[in-house]
Amino acid sequence: MSQSPEKLIQEAENKSKPVTGFLWKLISSPEDQYEEAIDLYVQAAKLYRLGTGSGKQDYSKAASCYVKAADVSFELLQNFNEAAMNFVEGYKLYKMDQEFEFAIKCLKKGIDCFTVKMGQFRRAANYQFELGEILELQLQDYSEAGRAYKMAGDWYLQDNALQLSNKCYLKYADLLSLQNNSENDIFDSIKTYKKLVENSLSKNTNTWGLKDYYLKIGLLQLVLTDTVAAERTLEEAQQKLNDDKDSKEFQLLEKLIECYKEQDLDLMSQSLMQFDKFQKLDNWKTTILLKIKESLMNTGEDDLL
Structure with a gap:
């Protein structure tokens, strides 16, 4: 590894060229030549990764070497496992250098190797x-x-x-649910949260996660202005989680349903402040609650969050 990475890359490029000529094929195996090219690319990557002499670490150049090694494995040897791992190494190094677009390309190629080529x-x-x-x-x-x-x-x-x-x-x-593209997105989100509830109940996982899933379902149903569905969600949640039927999450959902029916912004504000003392409202809940608020108020109302 005393050679410069540039020299190693040049040697690797020569060895990664398709082997031609009958006599040459008798003397040297094409597969061996391609494996040597891969090893040289990886050696060069390690030098860039470590930094050589007075030079500094260059993660992008190291990543590029891993990608070239992966290309040889994929295209010339059809060694998809080796190709996948080198693509992944390239991804990691591009990510370290914050070259996220290149990192994503490498990662997608590695994923394709694992799935399409190897199952x-x-x-x-x-x-x-x-x-x-x-x-x-x-x-x-x-x-x-x-x-x-x-x-x-x-x-x-x-x-x-x-x-x-x-x-x-x-x-x-x-x-x-945060993208606000269409009602279909909200319906799909509700469907997914319900799937999480079913999965969690089947495995008897902790009730905290379940309470949060039910709360999210109910809040999204209020975004859709469907108080009847939100009430059914609350009833189901209290029935399935009888020991937690008086939890802060369910109390909040009950209050918000009441707020929506009564068009009462003040009550909504009070309910949210009480809940926030118990459990800080995260970004998701804050965003969804603002959507609920917008359906309850006219422009110019005081901010209640």
């Missing part, structure tokens, strides 16, 4: 969730992030990893 959906689900996180947190592409989370949830569910699946579906439902 390893459980293995791919972890990276699919990471894809959702980058799309959500770094690029603020909530629509694509939601789709990524949902797909990861589907793959986890296929492998009976219920807890991980629920985590993904919750992210999907939260993002979908």
Whole structure:
């Protein structure tokens, strides 16, 4: 590893060229040559990753070397497992250098190797969730992030990893309901939260999560101005979770249903302040409550949140 990374890359490029000529094929195996090219690319990546001599670490160049190694594995050797792992290494390094667009491209290629080429959906689900996180947190592409989370949830569910699946579906439902694109998005969110309730009840998971799911369902039904559905949700929640029927979550939902029926903004304000003392309103609840508020007030009313 005393050579410069640039020299190693040049050697790798020469060795990654398709082998031609009958005599050359008798002397050297094309597969061996391509494996050597991959090793050289990886060596160069490590040098860039560590920094050589007086140079500094260059994660982007290291990532590029891993991508080139992956391309050789994929296209010339059809070694999809090796290609996937090198794509993942490239993704990690691009992410470290905050080159998120390139990181996403690498990650998607790795995921395709795991799924399309190898059928390893459980293995791919972890990276699919990471894809959702980058799309959500770094690029603020909530629509694509939601789709990524949902797909990861589907793959986890296929492998009976219920807890991980629920985590993904919750992210999907939260993002979908906040996008405010259409009523269909809200209906799909409600459907997903109900699925989380069913999954949780079947496994007897902690009631805190269940209370929150029921509250979210009821709040979204109020966004749709469907107080009857919200009342049914509250009744079901109190019946299924009898020990927690007087919980703060259910008290809040009951008060908000009353506020909506009576068109009482003052009562809504008081109810939210009481709940906020018990449990700080998070971004999701604040956003949804503002939507409920907008349907209860005319322009110019005092802000109650």
